Amino acid sequence: MKYSIGIDIGTTTVKCILFGEGVQVVAEAGREYKTLLPKASWAQQNPEDWWKGVAESIRSILTESRIAPEDIKVISVSSQAPAVLPMTKEGEPLHDALIWMDRRSTKELEILEEKIGTKKVYEITGNRLDTYFTLTELMWFLRNHPDMMKKCHKILQVNGYINYKLTEVFSIDATHASLTQLYDVHNNCWSEELFEAIGGDTKIMPDIYDCMDVIGHVSKKAAEETGLSTKTVVLGGAVDASAAALEVGVYGDGSIAEMTGTSSVVMFGFDGLVTCNELSYLRGVKENTTILFGAMNTAGGSLKWFRDALYGGETPQNDAYPRINKEIEAGAKNPTGLIFLPYMAGERAPIWDPNARGTFMGLNMNTTRAEMLRAVMEGTSFALQDNLDQAVKTGIPIRDFICCGGCSKSDIWLKIKASVIGQEIKIPSVNLGAPGGLGYMNAAFMGEYKTPEDASRAALQIKKxxxxxxxxxxxxxxxxxIYLDSYQSLKSQFAALAQIK
Amino acid sequence: MKYSIGIDIGTTTVKCILFGEGVQVVAEAGREYKTLLPKASWAQQNPEDWWKGVAESIRSILTESRIAPEDIKVISVSSQAPAVLPMTKEGEPLHDALIWMDRRSTKELEILEEKIGTKKVYEITGNRLDTYFTLTELMWFLRNHPDMMKKCHKILQVNGYINYKLTEVFSIDATHASLTQLYDVHNNCWSEELFEAIGGDTKIMPDIYDCMDVIGHVSKKAAEETGLSTKTVVLGGAVDASAAALEVGVYGDGSIAEMTGTSSVVMFGFDGLVTCNELSYLRGVKENTTILFGAMNTAGGSLKWFRDALYGGETPQNDAYPRINKEIEAGAKNPTGLIFLPYMAGERAPIWDPNARGTFMGLNMNTTRAEMLRAVMEGTSFALQDNLDQAVKTGIPIRDFICCGGCSKSDIWLKIKASVIGQEIKIPSVNLGAPGGLGYMNAAFMGEYKTPEDASRAALQIKKxxxxxxxxxxxxxxxxxIYLDSYQSLKSQFAALAQIK
Known part of the structure; x- marks a missing residue:
């Protein structure tokens, strides 16, 4: 028997799945870790916590499955992205890793806006200049910890650290490279121009491996710590979103999926390189493919807010969401005529406005709670359509629209969403997320399928x-x-509100 | 002993107060009646219902107080306004009365907009062309019931009908005349130009009596029906708002009061004639004085909506408002940074936009119900300030600001309101409304005070x-x-929303 492991290092948990043949799940394990928030807008994690979680999870699935470690042929790792983790030559972290939600590098953002300009950065990297990416965070390290950075041999991404712990090789996979905002996507190399602008050197970046390239074998030390065999190889891995996209069939032109939970991300697959100023660029698992994605901060988050602020909250004994769905189906059977702007925490794609805020408009004396709840579902669906509009501008033909994640459990929400986008929505039977995509990569690597995409095609089942x-x-x-116009109308008032206090 | 009676014919009830010397309340009685809504936007009342309510109420206070009817020296009547009640020469109503909330005359409004123009109507009457006034409603009768109108001797206002039933004299008081939108406020006469425009004749209007002019004595028939003495005289009376203004001290420059219940009205007193396009014009009880007023449709109404839609409603056992006040005082101690537009049923003054709707903006993931409740109080206070701004444009010096009505029971609301308008707010101990003002008129008529204003000054006590x-x-x-800008920004979206369906 041949087995493989997919490991995803998310923002809050590591998730580890042991796959058998046919990408069957044999065993699963997970561990949580903490995000440290030493100051407002700072967000960092201790890489040792990731490794501890990974090692324990691997031990757990080995124990549970009782398989022979040498039957595990391959491991691949995906992760939250991007991040910055400065490492010594000896493989010691010099600092906690700054994760994607860290916003400390606003000063660096300003400097770069001045020095290179947002337009140029977009042209080189395919992404808007933002503190979200490695670019400004690495610059923050260089400006604020110059002595420490002299000892820095390489900077790693989250999966890069786990790959290093497993193989003792410094690496970055191609999808993570595409999300650093340090990579020249047109010339397929690190951007000398951007490194010069931040006062850094491209030598600080590890070698780039494609997602299915072999980085190395599990080291003796790693084998001891995890129970793995040194015969097992480790692949380049991928950004969690790239792996998750593969899992739900987003690869190549016209494939679209929305993963909708507290926040939502809608992903568009393209052949070749495509960029769009309103959406984020990410390389697909397959070489020379693109995933454009639009991240909406508070899709399910908006409904969760309504539940907690105005619906009496939630207890383990009191699952509010099924009741909310029923209330809408009984009391708000048709479009409400209300407008809800779902910008409860500012918004990323496609409006990129940190000042935008949640707004209900059109309320009248007969407006019911059921209608307001429905308006939340409508507003978040409009936000999705707003992202679809951006993708359509690139000329993408919309083929399949797949929806997964917690919010896809609500039938009424799906019905509203399908009606807003004017297209049927497919719900997959299984949704493993990023580890599922890693399973497909592993299966293709082991020769079960010709490509990871073939594996995805074979495995993806539509439930509804x-x-x-x-x-x-x-x-x-x-x-x-009216939704679009309302935001445009209120934009300057949102900015004014942000100035108060 | 000398007594007097003040009778107010409101939109839903007649309220009848027997006053003794010093404007002391000796007895009270009231009766409800129905508003008939035969079609959407139609609103009419049967004048016999008013009279029945008045006659029963008078009998009730006579019985209760056991005073001799001939000790009642004077009666005055105020009413909801304006209205249109066509009468035969013999004193029979030809039709139900169209009351102020009737909106059937939209076609007539369009014709007049075309024929004379809104600007001209404002110049003549001091008020914006609107179906609220007698002008378009009388035109509706003339256009839609031409045969019936041939039999029409006079049209009456609501108190005019009661005065007729009491004295058999057709009359209209000067404050009601000012609110017909048929009166030339600059030349102090019915406007020939407007009557010509609607195809009517000024002869259809009864003689104008000033508020404290004697119309006549109680007729024998009326005495039989009510138990009153034929020695009692009946005064001209007033619009309910004019009488209510007098009661809370609004007369002459700089006196301001807000009466805030489900809807709110803020009234500004002026010496002489003052008009303002954003506020409504009404003559004060005293000759050559003005009351400008701004009516806000849903002040308390907005909070009531929130209570019913999002706060679990209200039962006799469950008085929500004190709990709402406590929740705000505990959970939203400071300005919220939210913007609430309190236009839950469109808005009258000062924006005059039937399409405007309730709007919450600035919501974030931490926004609580307490903050939203406070935002409602803040938004309605901003709406008040918006009306104050209009009055200030006329050059009024703001002297006293008095607040009464149901919403003035909330201390936190008053504190917010005082902070928004930047001025202390006085709460009167007693608030009888329009009948109180009538009591002052009666007292002055009987010689207890030199003028009704002197009576008001002597009686008005500030509780807090x-x-x-x-x-x-x-x-x-x-x-x-930001509140002002938000409405201006959303204005065209409100109009677009109104077009849907």
Whole structure:
């Protein structure tokens, strides 16, 4: 028997899955770790916590499955991205890793806006200049910890650290490289221009491995710490979103999926290189493919806020969401005529406005709670359509629209969403997320399938197809326009509100 | 002993108060009646219901007080306004009365907009062309019931009908005349130009009596029906708002009062004639005085909506408002940074936008219900300030600000309001409303005071003065500007929303 392991290092947990043949899940394990928030807008994690979580999880699945470690042929690792972790030549972290949600490098952002300009950065990297990326965070280290950075041999991404712990090789995979905002996506190399701008050197970057390239074998030390065999090889791995996209069939032109939980991300697959100023660029697992994605901060988050602030909250004994769905189905059977802007924590794609805030408009004396709840579902669906509009501008033909994640459990929400986007929505039977995509990569590596995409195609099963409600489509078209106009109208008031206090 | 009676014919009830010397309340009685809504936007009442309510109420206070009817020296009547009640020469109603909330005359409004123009109507009457007034409603009768109108001898206002039933004299008091939108306020006469425009004749209007002019004595028939003495005289009376203004001390320059319940009205007293396009014009009880007023549709109404839609509603066992006040005082101690537009049923003054709707903006993941409740109080206070701004444009010096009505029971609301307007707010001990003002008129008529204003001055007692919170004032100044801008920004989206469906 041949087995493989997929490990995803998320923002809050490590998730580790042991796959058998046919990408069957044999065993699973996970561990949580902490995000340290030493100051407002700072967010960092201790890389030892990741490794501890990984080692324990691997031990756990080995114990549970009772398989022989040497039967595990391959491991691949995905992670939250991007991050910055400065390492010594000896493989010791010099500092906690700054993770994607860290916002300390605003000063560096300003300097770069001045020095190179947002337009140029977008042209080189395919992404908007933002503290989200490695670029400004690495610059923060260089400006604020110059002595420490003299000892820095390489900077790693999150999976890069785990790969190092497993193989003792410094690496970065191609999808993570695409998200550093230090990579020249047109010339396929680190950008000398950007490194010069931040006062750094491209030598600080590890070698780039493609997602399915072999980095090395599990080291003796790692084998001891995890129970793995030194015969097992480790692949380059991927950004969690790239792996998750593969899992739900987003690769190549016209494949679209929304993963909708507290926040939502909608991903568009393209052949070749495509960039779009309103969406984020990420390389697909397959070489020469693109994933554009739009991240919406508070999709499910908006409903969660409503639940907690205005619906009496939630206890383990009291699952509010099924009741919310019923209340809408009984009391708000049709489009509400309310507009909800779901910008409860500012918004990323496509408006990129940290000052935007949640807004209900159109309330009247007969407006019910059920209608407001429905308006939340409508508003988040409009936000999705707003991202679809951006993707359509690039000329993408919309083929399949797949929806997964916690919010895809609500039938009424899906019906509203299908009617807003004017297209059927497919719900997959299984949704393993990033580890599932890693499983496909591993299966292709082991020769079970020709490519990871073939594995995805073979495995993806659609549980349910939700159709739009014909009568709602034209109404939502009109309401969507008002939704767009309302944000544009209120934009400067949001900015003014942000100035107060 | 000398007694008098004040009778107010409101929109839903007649309220009848027997006053003794010193404007002391001796007995009270009231009766409800129905508003008939035969079609959407139609609103009419049967004048016999008013009279029945008045006659029963008078009998009730006579029985209760056991005073001799001939000791009642004078009666005055105030009413909801304006209305249109076509009468035969013999004193029979030809139709139900169209009351102020009737909106059937929209076609007539369009014709007049075309024919004379809104500007001209404002110049003649001091009020914006609106279906609220007698003008378009009388035109509706003339256009839609031409045969019936041939039999029409006079049209009456609501108190005019009661005065007729009491004295058999057709009359209209000067304050009601000022609110017909048929009266030329600059030349003090019915406007020939407007009557010509609607195809009517000024002869249809009854003689104008000033508020304290004697119309006549109680007729024999009326005495039989009510138990009153034929020795009692009946005065001209007033619009309920004019009488209510007098009661809370609004007469002459700089006196301001807000009566805040489900809807709010803020009234500004002026010497002489003053008009303002954003506020409504009404003559004061005293000759050659003005009351400008701004009516806000849903002040308390907004909080009531929140209570019913999002706060679990209200039962007799469950008085929500004290709990709401406590929740705000505990959980939203400071300005919220939210903006609430309190336009839950469109808005009258000062924006005059039937399409405007309730809006919460600035919501974030930490926004609590307490903050949203406070935002409702803040938003309605901003709406008040918006009306104050209009009055200030006329050059009025703001002297006293008095607040009465149901919403003045909330201390936190008053504190917010005082901080928004940047001025202390006085709460009167007693608030009888319009009948109180009638009591002052009666007392002056009987010689107890030189003028009704003297009576008001002598009687008005301030129970409580609420001071602004110094730290809140500058924050509310900034938020108020955003409030104003938000409505201006959303205006066209409100119009677009109104077009849907």
């Amino acid at each position: 197809i939700v159709e739009p409600v014909e009568e709602w489509i034209p109404i939502y078209k009109e309401l969507y326009q | 003065i609420v001071e602004p919170v110094e730290e809140w004032i500058p924050i509310y100044k900034e938020l108020y500007q």
